[in-house]
Amino acid sequence: MKSLVIYFSRADENYFGGSMRYIDKGNTEVVAEYIQDITGADLFKAERKIPYSKDYMTCIKEAQDEQRRNELPELVKELSDIDGYDVIFIGGPIYWGTLPQPMFTQLSKLDFNGKTIMPFSTHEGSGLASVVRDIKKYAPKAEVKQGLAIAGSNVRSSKPSLQKWIDEQLS
Numbered sequence: 403m404k405s406l407v408i409y410f411s412r413a414d415e416n417y418f419g420g421s422m423r424y425i426d427k428g429n430t431e432v433v434a435e436y437i438q439d440i441t442g443a444d445l446f447k448a449e450r451k452i453p454y455s456k457d458y459m460t461c462i463k464e465a466q467d468e469q470r471r472n473e474l475p476e477l478v479k480e481l482s483d484i485d486g487y488d489v490i491f492i493g494g495p496i497y498w499g500t501l502p503q504p505m506f507t508q509l510s511k512l513d514f515n516g517k518t519i520m521p522f523s524t525h526e527g528s529g530l531a532s533v534v535r536d537i538k539k540y541a542p543k544a545e546v547k548q549g550l551a552i553a554g555s556n557v558r559s560s561k562p563s564l565q566k567w568i569d570e571q572l573s
């Protein structure tokens with residue numbers, strides 16, 4: 403089975419258990435790379451052409467405005483098809499209760515008919531929030547498996563839970 407991870411992740415300033423820090427690699431990117439280690443999946447990162455601000459509080463506001471306007475921002479690069487893949491992992495940080503809008507830019511361009519989807523999130527308390535429901539809007543004919551939510555502070559030790567989730571859902 404050939405797998406692909408489609409994800410969004412933002413480095414720069416983020417919130418870690420009560421304080422703000424600049425980081426080089428976002429939480430979801432760490433998870434995406436673990437999934438790659440476990441499954442051999444290819445990675446595709448949905449990158450906003452105009453990145454969100456590095457400053458956390460500004461980014462929060464930009465993402466909220468974009469979601470309220472239901473905008474699908476332009477990406478640096480788009481995947482045109484997923485024909486060669488059976489299993490698609492779809493994940494990102496929770497932004498205001500769901501995936502960041504750049505993920506929906508990408509999902510809206512793809513045909514998930516007959517694919518198996520493995521939804522995941524990283525978050526600061528919301529779990530999967532509306533991720534599974536919102537993915538299904540863009541993939542009505544896919545088999546969507548049970549999702550996995552990983553809290554930001556657990557991301558770097560999440561490989562065993564990722565392995566378990568993948569074994570359980572894809573066996």
Ligand SMILES: Cc1cc2nc3c(=O)[nH]c(=O)nc-3n(C[C@H](O)[C@H](O)[C@H](O)COP(=O)(O)O)c2cc1C
Pocket residue numbers: 410411412413416417427428429430431461462463465466494495496497498499500524525526527528529553554
């Ligand atoms: C714009 C924005 C909105 C967020 N909204 C939520 C939220 O609604 N619920 C939540 O649990 N965490 C929220 N977070 C926290 C992120 O989901 C969390 O830090 C995530 O692990 C970041 O992933 P990344 O480093 O891959 O970008 C938000 C963060 C940002 C920047």
